[in-house]
Amino acid sequence: MLTANNPVCFSLVSQLLRLFLTHGIVGLNYHAEMQFTLQGGLSKYEVLKAATIWPAQTLGLHEAVGSLSEGKMAEFVVFQPGVDLLRDEGGMQGTREIRYVSKGGKIWNPKMGMEEAWPEKGKRKTMPDMNP
Numbered sequence: 105m106l107t108a109n110n111p112v113c114f115s116l117v118s119q120l121l122r123l124f125l126t127h128g129i130v131g132l133n134y135h136a137e138m139q140f141t142l143q144g145g146l147s148k149y150e151v152l153k154a155a156t157i158w159p160a161q162t163l164g165l166h167e168a169v170g171s172l173s174e175g176k177m178a179e180f181v182v183f184q185p186g187v188d189l190l191r192d193e194g195g196m197q198g199t200r201e202i203r204y205v206s207k208g209g210k211i212w213n214p215k216m217g218m219e220e221a222w223p224e225k226g227k228r229k230t231m232p233d234m235n236p
Contacts, residue, residue, distance in 0.1 A: 138196040148190050179207045 134155075141151050160170025169177050182204040183189070192198045204221060205212045211222040220227040 135196065135199045138199055142195050148192075148196065151196060152189060179205075181205050 138151050138155055141154060142148060146154060157166060157170040160166040160168075167176070169179070172178060172180060181202050183198060184201040184203045187198040187201045189196065189198050202214050205214055205218070210220055210224075213219045213221045217228065219225075
């Protein structure tokens with residue numbers, strides 16, 4: 105549980121919070137940070153919350169982001185068939201198995217270099233440099 109009495113957990117969640125704040129340039133390190141957080145003692149469910157709703161709550165943004173609910177900005181990932189992050193024996197490795205990304209009201213295929221899959225199939229997204 106995330107409390108001030110659990111400094112290891114608090115430190116690990118703060119690492120993910122830092123990544124959440126800079127989500128515009130998140131790359132593969134985000135997946136590694138989730139794995140490190142799992143190794144640091146959080147459950148898989150807590151790691152997922154640390155990457156989504158907890159930072160949104162901390163920043164007071166939970167009414168708009170951090171989970172999927174009516175009225176919120178729906179930015180999320182769709183994993184490849186068969187990926188179950190809570191049951192995967194490989195820790196958080198399944199987070200790398202992304203099939204689609206929903207961002208800005210569009211569906212993107214990251215395997216095709218962020219090619220739009222819907223509504224304008226084939227359109228390319230201009231991406232910022234990763235870790236410049």
